[in-house]
Amino acid sequence: MSEIYYSQAASWKNFLTELRQSFRVYVPQKNNGDYLYQEYRDPVNFSFNSYRAVQPVKSFLFYTKEIIAEDIFTRDLNTEEPRPTVVVGLKNCDLHSLKVQDFVFKEGIEVDPLYSQRRENTIFISGDCSGFKEVCFCLALEIYPHPKEGFDLNLSPVSDGYLVEVGSERGRDLVGRYQKFFQPAKQTQIEVRESKRRGLIEELDRHIKEKDIPKRTILQSIVRQGYSSDLWKNFCLSCVECGACNFICCTCHCFLIGDTQIKDRNPRLRVWDSCQYANFARVAGGANPLKRRAQRLRNRFLKKFDFFVDNLGMPACEGCGRCIEACPARIDIREILRELAKVSPIPT
Amino acid sequence: MYNIYQAQPAIIEDIIEETPTIKSFILRPQRDFSFSTGQFIELSLPGIGEAPFTPSSDPNKKDKLEVTIMNVGRLTQQLHSLSKNVRVGIRGPYGNGYPLEEFKGREILIVGGGVGLAPLRSLLLSLFSELKQYKKVLLRYGARTPKDTLYRNLLSEWSKKIDVITTVDTADKEYKGNVGLVTTILKDFSIDVKKAVSVVCGPPIMMKFTTLKLIDLGFKPENIYLSMEKNMSCGLGKCGHCRIGKYYVCKDGPVFTYDKLENIPDIWD
Numbered sequence A: 001m002s003e004i005y006y007s008q009a010a011s012w013k014n015f016l017t018e019l020r021q022s023f024r025v026y027v028p029q030k031n032n033g034d035y036l037y038q039e040y041r042d043p044v045n046f047s048f049n050s051y052r053a054v055q056p057v058k059s060f061l062f063y064t065k066e067i068i069a070e071d072i073f074t075r076d077l078n079t080e081e082p083r084p085t086v087v088v089g090l091k092n093c094d095l096h097s098l099k100v101q102d103f104v105f106k107e108g109i110e111v112d113p114l115y116s117q118r119r120e121n122t123i124f125i126s127g128d129c130s131g132f133k134e135v136c137f138c139l140a141l142e143i144y145p146h147p148k149e150g151f152d153l154n155l156s157p158v159s160d161g162y163l164v165e166v167g168s169e170r171g172r173d174l175v176g177r178y179q180k181f182f183q184p185a186k187q188t189q190i191e192v193r194e195s196k197r198r199g200l201i202e203e204l205d206r207h208i209k210e211k212d213i214p215k216r217t218i219l220q221s222i223v224r225q226g227y228s229s230d231l232w233k234n235f236c237l238s239c240v241e242c243g244a245c246n247f248i249c250c251t252c253h254c255f256l257i258g259d260t261q262i263k264d265r266n267p268r269l270r271v272w273d274s275c276q277y278a279n280f281a282r283v284a285g286g287a288n289p290l291k292r293r294a295q296r297l298r299n300r301f302l303k304k305f306d307f308f309v310d311n312l313g314m315p316a317c318e319g320c321g322r323c324i325e326a327c328p329a330r331i332d333i334r335e336i337l338r339e340l341a342k343v344s345p346i347p348t
Numbered sequence B: 001m002y003n004i005y006q007a008q009p010a011i012i013e014d015i016i017e018e019t020p021t022i023k024s025f026i027l028r029p030q031r032d033f034s035f036s037t038g039q040f041i042e043l044s045l046p047g048i049g050e051a052p053f054t055p056s057s058d059p060n061k062k063d064k065l066e067v068t069i070m071n072v073g074r075l076t077q078q079l080h081s082l083s084k085n086v087r088v089g090i091r092g093p094y095g096n097g098y099p100l101e102e103f104k105g106r107e108i109l110i111v112g113g114g115v116g117l118a119p120l121r122s123l124l125l126s127l128f129s130e131l132k133q134y135k136k137v138l139l140r141y142g143a144r145t146p147k148d149t150l151y152r153n154l155l156s157e158w159s160k161k162i163d164v165i166t167t168v169d170t171a172d173k174e175y176k177g178n179v180g181l182v183t184t185i186l187k188d189f190s191i192d193v194k195k196a197v198s199v200v201c202g203p204p205i206m207m208k209f210t211t212l213k214l215i216d217l218g219f220k221p222e223n224i225y226l227s228m229e230k231n232m233s234c235g236l237g238k239c240g241h242c243r244i245g246k247y248y249v250c251k252d253g254p255v256f257t258y259d260k261l262e263n264i265p266d267i268w269d
Ligand code: SF4
Pocket: A245, A248, A249, A250, A251, A252, A304, A316, A317, A318, A319, A320, A321, A322, A323, A324, A333
């Protein structure tokens, strides 16, 4: 049975304010119709974000550029224990992307120390979507606009406040420690939540249908079958190789390791990388399997819809639409998937 | 905190000039370091960078490690300018290596091209330490010119133990041996190609034509072992650079049997 509480809007704000004594608290702030995560400082007003923020969640766990070894010969990495962090305002797409990032950094042959440490130290408070952006297409990927799992706490706006669902032991502890801000939710409030959720799904479903995005179940095969299609060439024409589509994507995880010299130390750095860059796959001898832009655009789709489906059982795309908004060339992932479905022999 | 990106120091004990563009570096790791044949390491120059190399030495020799490096890029050029006693960094070993157990009792045709003989040398040294375990070992090696032929002295030494044939793409005045691509010396051997294994390492184009030729000769795709070269950076299946189909070369390879790769488009690019 799920554990659901009610927190009145003012109590919720007081709760966040108190949290600041023990945590760094990030909340979304409204900015020109978008939401940007910012550290919560009084008198910042908490405004519930109706859709996902601009920044991908990965940026809390895996920084754009950071030192991953103080010196290649020093055995220990000097990381000051980061202050525990609370991030408020993730959506279900963001939570799904954490599955991909966890798979990359926490599983496999070795565990990434920095990522895991931050993951341990970060509490995620997600929320239902109460609206969506034009670019949102999570439903096409069978991701609902409200979370079911993967969060510590989840917020659903109801009149005068929020329902707060517990999703983990850590979430339960938090509510326990700050009991005065929470009271048990009423059945009628939960019914309101359910009907709001249903309403939004219907609205979003109509939106997705208009965009005619192929179903999740056929994405892998259309990307594979479209391997030799001309559409990669056609779509990449306007690409300026800025890498924004990768950097803004909540599931993209590629990075580059680089060594530098600072006085007598030789720190090792890790920097986000983009498969849309010309040298991404180039080897020292000069061979480059991703020489052409069309190959690189295709690579982005193969990685997301083929590699990850084979290795993780899910595509590395959550339909957040961030790449669509970020692309200066207006290259639209929905359109590419739709065109792939058209040239693919499978009935859709 | 244990850090997977940390290198450990190794001292360059000796440097051997193999060809005008290839040098071997004999490294002495400062802490215990072992690998199995065919696995690779990340070798770094402090403050400059890191690149993957497959050791060319006998994995049974635990105190030293040898890498044979062709001067092809920024890092390898810097490595080539080093002298003895310099400290470098090593990380690893990474990847799967050659499955020696599967080779036991079988005929093994080893085909090398250019600097691709380096990892194969490590394999050969492993095989030599228990040569009776293998039914037959043959080596076929091609280099661009006689000058580019790697491990010349070793090749003649090895030919006392196993069947060795070499060739060059282009001859010079003094040269008397075979001329032609390595695929032209893949013939006249009395092995049962249906059961034998083949191990191939070299530049992509050489691997491509060798593999096609081996298939032509009757080798089974699952018996052809290829060492794939991709742009590897982390070596740990995290950085995303070395993807090929559903695999990461750094962790699922670098050694793959051809049956795993044959349906992936453009694997030789
Ligand atoms: S590919 Fe685009 S829509 Fe999909 S998760 Fe990444 S940024 Fe979002």
